[in-house]
Amino acid sequence: MGDVVQLLTENGELREDEVYSRYVEELDDAALRDLYRHMALERRVDAEATSLQRQGQLALWAPALGQEAAQVGTIAALKPTDRVFPTYREHAMALYRGISPEELMATFRAARHTGWDPHTYHFNNYAVVLASQTLHAAGWAMGIVQDQRTGTLDPDQPADEIVLACLGDGASSQGDAHESMVFASSYQLPLLYFIQNNHWAISVPSSTQSPAPLVRRAYGYGFTGVQVDGNDVLASYAVARHCAEQIREGSGPQLIESITYRLGAHTTADDPTKYRSAEEVEVWRAKDPIARCRSWLQAEQKADETFFEETDAEADELAAELRRAVLEMEPIDLERVFDTVYAEPHRQVEVEKAWLKDYEAGFAEEEGR
Amino acid sequence: MSQTFTLPDVGEGLTEAEIVSWRVQVGDTVAVNDIVCEIETAKSLVELPIPFAGTVDELVAAEGDTVEVGQPLIRIRDAAGADDDAGDDAGGADGAARAAAEDESATRDSGAQDSEAQDAAAQDSAAPGAATQDPAAPGAATQGAAAQPAAETSERPAADSPIVEDSDQQALVGSGPKADAAKHRPRLRPTELDLVEVSDLDPPTPAAPAAGLQAGDIAEMVAKASPPVRALAKRLGVAVWDLVGSGRNGQITRADVERQAQQRSGQGKAGRSRAAGAAAPGPHGGLPSQTGLLYDGPREEKVQVRGVRKATALNVSASASTVPHVSVFKEIDVSRTMDLRRRLRDQPEYQDVSVSPLLFAAKAIIWAVRRHPQVNASWHETHYTLRNYVNLGIAAATPRGLVVPVIHEAHTYSTLGLAAAITELTSDAREGRTTPAEMQGGTISITNIGPLGLDLGTPILPPGQAAIVVLGAVRTKPWVVEGQVVPRQVMTVGGSFDHRLIDGDLAGAFISDVAAVLEEPGLLLD
Numbered sequence A: 001m002g003d004v005v006q007l008l009t010e011n012g013e014l015r016e017d018e019v020y021s022r023y024v025e026e027l028d029d030a031a032l033r034d035l036y037r038h039m040a041l042e043r044r045v046d047a048e049a050t051s052l053q054r055q056g057q058l059a060l061w062a063p064a065l066g067q068e069a070a071q072v073g074t075i076a077a078l079k080p081t082d083r084v085f086p087t088y089r090e091h092a093m094a095l096y097r098g099i100s101p102e103e104l105m106a107t108f109r110a111a112r113h114t115g116w117d118p119h120t121y122h123f124n125n126y127a128v129v130l131a132s133q134t135l136h137a138a139g140w141a142m143g144i145v146q147d148q149r150t151g152t153l154d155p156d157q158p159a160d161e162i163v164l165a166c167l168g169d170g171a172s173s174q175g176d177a178h179e180s181m182v183f184a185s186s187y188q189l190p191l192l193y194f195i196q197n198n199h200w201a202i203s204v205p206s207s208t209q210s211p212a213p214l215v216r217r218a219y220g221y222g223f224t225g226v227q228v229d230g231n232d233v234l235a236s237y238a239v240a241r242h243c244a245e246q247i248r249e250g251s252g253p254q255l256i257e258s259i260t261y262r263l264g265a266h267t268t269a270d271d272p273t274k275y276r277s278a279e280e281v282e283v284w285r286a287k288d289p290i291a292r293c294r295s296w297l298q299a300e301q302k303a304d305e306t307f308f309e310e311t312d313a314e315a316d317e318l319a320a321e322l323r324r325a326v327l328e329m330e331p332i333d334l335e336r337v338f339d340t341v342y343a344e345p346h347r348q349v350e351v352e353k354a355w356l357k358d359y360e361a362g363f364a365e366e367e368g369r
Numbered sequence B: 001m002s003q004t005f006t007l008p009d010v011g012e013g014l015t016e017a018e019i020v021s022w023r024v025q026v027g028d029t030v031a032v033n034d035i036v037c038e039i040e041t042a043k044s045l046v047e048l049p050i051p052f053a054g055t056v057d058e059l060v061a062a063e064g065d066t067v068e069v070g071q072p073l074i075r076i077r078d079a080a081g082a083d084d085d086a087g088d089d090a091g092g093a094d095g096a097a098r099a100a101a102e103d104e105s106a107t108r109d110s111g112a113q114d115s116e117a118q119d120a121a122a123q124d125s126a127a128p129g130a131a132t133q134d135p136a137a138p139g140a141a142t143q144g145a146a147a148q149p150a151a152e153t154s155e156r157p158a159a160d161s162p163i164v165e166d167s168d169q170q171a172l173v174g175s176g177p178k179a180d181a182a183k184h185r186p187r188l189r190p191t192e193l194d195l196v197e198v199s200d201l202d203p204p205t206p207a208a209p210a211a212g213l214q215a216g217d218i219a220e221m222v223a224k225a226s227p228p229v230r231a232l233a234k235r236l237g238v239a240v241w242d243l244v245g246s247g248r249n250g251q252i253t254r255a256d257v258e259r260q261a262q263q264r265s266g267q268g269k270a271g272r273s274r275a276a277g278a279a280a281p282g283p284h285g286g287l288p289s290q291t292g293l294l295y296d297g298p299r300e301e302k303v304q305v306r307g308v309r310k311a312t313a314l315n316v317s318a319s320a321s322t323v324p325h326v327s328v329f330k331e332i333d334v335s336r337t338m339d340l341r342r343r344l345r346d347q348p349e350y351q352d353v354s355v356s357p358l359l360f361a362a363k364a365i366i367w368a369v370r371r372h373p374q375v376n377a378s379w380h381e382t383h384y385t386l387r388n389y390v391n392l393g394i395a396a397a398t399p400r401g402l403v404v405p406v407i408h409e410a411h412t413y414s415t416l417g418l419a420a421a422i423t424e425l426t427s428d429a430r431e432g433r434t435t436p437a438e439m440q441g442g443t444i445s446i447t448n449i450g451p452l453g454l455d456l457g458t459p460i461l462p463p464g465q466a467a468i469v470v471l472g473a474v475r476t477k478p479w480v481v482e483g484q485v486v487p488r489q490v491m492t493v494g495g496s497f498d499h500r501l502i503d504g505d506l507a508g509a510f511i512s513d514v515a516a517v518l519e520e521p522g523l524l525l526d
């Protein structure tokens, strides 16, 4: 188990680590700058989406503010073909995989069940039912193992695919998470659990989920886990690389507990001032992952001012694109909403569709008067 | 041209919000996403960023107003359009024409729509209303709370979106495309769940319905009325499930509930009588309250707390929750005091003042305080302050509520002077003339509950005081005097004390001294 892995200190100084430093050393300056860039882009998208929700253009938004390093570092450590099973907050991961702001926003505008094709990006749809995605991830990983065993792997599917199951500290208490980990362990699945311990599950502090560090759960299931400073993008990258490599080599499942903090509200429908103190937030604001990375890049002269200006400009463009896309988004087609729940016709769905149509007709009648 | 930002649903299914504060004023320049105001919803305090750039033209709602979702908040004058504002007033006709066009053309592309909006805005130059339009906004194609805010169509503006054009404010609100129409159309009927044959499906088992209430009704009601509106309905005794909502998507609004409550109380006045018999309780059987109320008025009424009531509430709750109170009582024979009172009343100089047991109690308190200074003190955690003077608070029930005016330096008064002071103070209090200064600075207080016909009470200490004496009614009672049961004039005297400073023995000694004076007023001659 050991301590929380940290490579970049809160003061922006690089630390040596026997196991993990080498992964960062492999990255050239362009790659390091790219980590920063992805974090900065997501933060700008996050702010624009929050504003759009406040302007009535999105039904809801779940900000990832403060968790950019945890997400970018981890996704950057995977291969683009590794399958990701996200929660509803993995925006930095989604954007990193190339999902467009428009695709990302569709569900938050209630315009689509989902905005992207999971197979295109090897990135599953957002899961709001807590920890349900951990079962899907285990199932997907079991599929990989079975295909490998029976030699029925799709020709275009890489032979060394691994699976990332994202979950929160709160979701870790779900029965689904337990079942998933049991199966992952029993079948020695190529599955990496990525818990973003952002200290809160809406208004419930993570200390309520478990008096012991969540990472220890892994040992109970019979696999290893590591705690990483989730506000340190370098450590997040290195730890995920390390775990991913071991899993690819057949270690079986592993778990990362990424210690981070949700600086924003749980969602736009939440008011965090009701359950946590301003002082607590200030403590974490001082550990801002993006500022930390930026000051290190500057101090090491790995990035110049032009780079930061260009990144800001790119972020503004992305935000403008996001706003435009949201305002112009095709509205939801209700037939399609019902018809795409199941592949085949389903009577329960038919009942609900009929109900909604009748409900709508309740308005139309008067319109004719 | 001006654009109106209307209140969006910033939570999930919220229907209204209160304006807490404006961050901008008329004339300010704003950029997209600048925070313009803070609102409070049923869930949270929220800052609203403005979706347009320009100059603030009007703050439509005031701080403290409760605004329904979809109602205008602020109008922004587009910097570019500011010059075209003068011109003929084509607003009404144009707005109506445009609404008609929108009704026919459900599938116009957004470009065409946009240019029409521009045209309209250019023609419709009645300041300050001309507007450009955002091509799309979440509408209300689905009426369930879960499905908001799905856009009706992206080609047409959904007028219940937060961004509405208001080139013609009146004409366009309520006459726009379907989503807008839905906002203002009441629901005509509930929608049943069993619309299709489900015989070979496992039927969804609804939660056990309340007596007389079908599961569908509950779902319908919950969908139709937001929690604040349901709370209001509960307060006013209105059955939400009987209402047809006039709000967005058939939502029941506060106004619907209030109207229903008013109508009902109107009916009650118009001839309902208790003799009509109690209606069967239950949501569909009419409300028993129509005949079963206690008095003419709403079933439950929310009364704002202000003034003396508010001050009293704050004071007593602060005192009761921070000061550990202890009370002691003593029943005493005050016949001699009552004799003395009669004799004083006969004195010419006492003609114009009230000579009550309160006067003697006041004298007795000052006398007893000399012997027990610690009751005339105030507690400050690390120390307490002994007061070598008496500012005597006298609790008075007035039409405005409880006030405790103070006779400052009461220990310096003669008996006649004190009688005059008490008389003046009580009449001032009754007539509401007591000034705030006259209520400050008390060191010890007295409350006379005798006139209420009461014998015992445990008053709450006024802030900053350690003792309050309570006087009961003087009654003629059998009393044992020298082995004989004789009728005597008897009362209970007692008080509440700050136990941090005053233990039971001190409280007892003090009350016993007050009692001693009231039993033997001759003690005052020392």
Ligand SMILES: Cc1ncc(C[n+]2csc(CCOP(=O)(O)OP(=O)(O)O)c2C)c(N)n1
Residues within 6 Å of the ligand: A087, A089, A128, A129, A130, A167, A168, A169, A170, A171, A172, A198, A200, A201, A202, A262, A266
């Ligand atoms: C099964 C289930 N139960 C409850 C909820 C309601 N819910 C939504 S998010 C949330 C908190 C989740 O906290 P955490 O797992 O720490 O993730 P975070 O939101 O902090 O990213 C809850 C309880 C849900 N979506 N699904």
Ligand SMILES: [Mg+2]
Residues within 6 Å of the ligand: A168, A169, A170, A196, A197, A198, A199, A200, A201, A202
């Ligand atoms: Mg959490």
